[in-house]
Amino acid sequence: MEVITRRKVIRSLGTGLAVMTVSRSLGTPAASAREGSTAPVIAKPGPLVDPTTKYPKPPFAGQTQEWPGLAGKMDPRPDHGEKSYKGSGRLQGRKALITGGDSGMGRAAAIAYAREGADLAISYYPTEEPDAKEVIELIKAEGRKAIPLPGDIRDAAWCRKMVEQAVDGLGGLDILVSNAGRQQSHKSILDISDDQFDWTIKTNIYAPFWIIKAALPHLQPGSVIIGTTSEQAYDPSPDLYDYAQTKAATMNYVKSLAKQLGPKGIRVNGVAPGPIWTPLQVSGGATQEKLKQFGGQTPLGRPGQPAELASIYVQLAADDASYANGQVYGSAGGSGQP
Secondary structure, three states: OOOHHHHHHHHHHHHHHHHHHHHOOOOOOOHOOOOOOOOOOOOOOOOOOOOOOOOOOOOOOOOOOOOOOHHHHHOOOOOOOOOOOOOOOOOOOEEEEEEOOOOHHHHHHHHHHHOOOEEEEEOOOOHHHHHHHHHHHHHOOHHHEEEEEEOOOOOHHEEEEEEOOOOOOOOHOOOOEEEEOOOOOOHHHHHHHHHHHHHHHHHHHHHHHHHHHHHHEEEEEEEEEEEEEOOOOOOOOOOOHHHHHHHHHHHHHHHHHHHHHHHHEEEOOOOOOEEEEOOHHHHHHHOOHHHHOOOOOOOOOOOOOOHHHHHHHHEEEEEEEOOOOOOOEOOOOOOOOO
């Protein structure tokens, strides 16, 4: 049996340090000196991108569509991250239901979630089928489940059925993104009919209530609920009287539910966009005058694109955001709300 002396230990340490020194001088990690090891590849940072010129700026061409509008017919067409979003497995194996997943922020979230490894069910109004088909194909291209759920969320029975179909198709549910919304511009409160007011309230407030109630029994600790509110909750425009009310209510239900469900291990957060280029704007959500200069009033001088919010929806759903609860994450181009 060999006796290990202090001199031998020092000699072996010296040999190891020499190997490390030589490997560094050659630009190779010491690990590569061992058989079968490979040097780590460090990605070079990309060039800086000026956010003021990253996407189209006003003036925009006047355009109008029947509600709820299609992203595929907008000029310029919105960017939902179809080509730009790169996933890294942050939501691997998760099961998500996104309302309004055919366009806008819902579509951006759906694309990002699929590329992060989640299976998806997306709900949308039946006339939005052309946009929804594109999203379904993008999800499937990532090898993930894609369940289309066309219907009218103003119907309580459909909201409950929609959740059941999502749970059955996905084999469970652990992410709920309540994103679908209705926005219509009216110069005066006198121009809003009872039916119009009811339509906005049911879409933006009743539907999340029905959907969350139906989904909650399926959500386990670690699940998340994400609501889409708006800068309108904090600084309402005069022509969005009814819509702004619903977004203030969304902000409050996020904070209330976060306190209620936090002890159960279910996090509830919100996203508050500023002026984002989506079909809401061209299907009655903005006047033609406002549309032509849409987003120009922000410090960045342009509207945001749905793709620019995708990473926020991912972050709020990811496990490494486990202490974010009752928070509202803004993305408004510097306007300061929230």
